[in-house]
Amino acid sequence: MNHYKNHSCPICGKSYHACSSCENIRSFQPWRTITDTRSCYKIFLILNGCRKGSLHSAEAKKQLKSCDLSQLDSFVPHIRETIQNILEKEEPDYDKDDKKLF
């Protein structure tokens, strides 16, 4: 059903349906035209900020840790690598404590 799942998420790679002319997307869910879920959109914005240089890697790392990365293994490969690179940047590792939040 290609016409139904007409978008694929650039973050997790999942196919989903979004209609850019639907009212609920225009007014409430503009991120649906880019990613399948709000958490993917958050990741998308962080990675975008990094690429453009508007987001410092330390800040990106902090923000990524507040995202749902439980599906990281199934993300689009280059996205997963980018996220892992950011998360692996030096800095103190508070990773273990954060897992409780998920």
Ligand SMILES: [Zn+2]
């Ligand atoms: Zn997604």
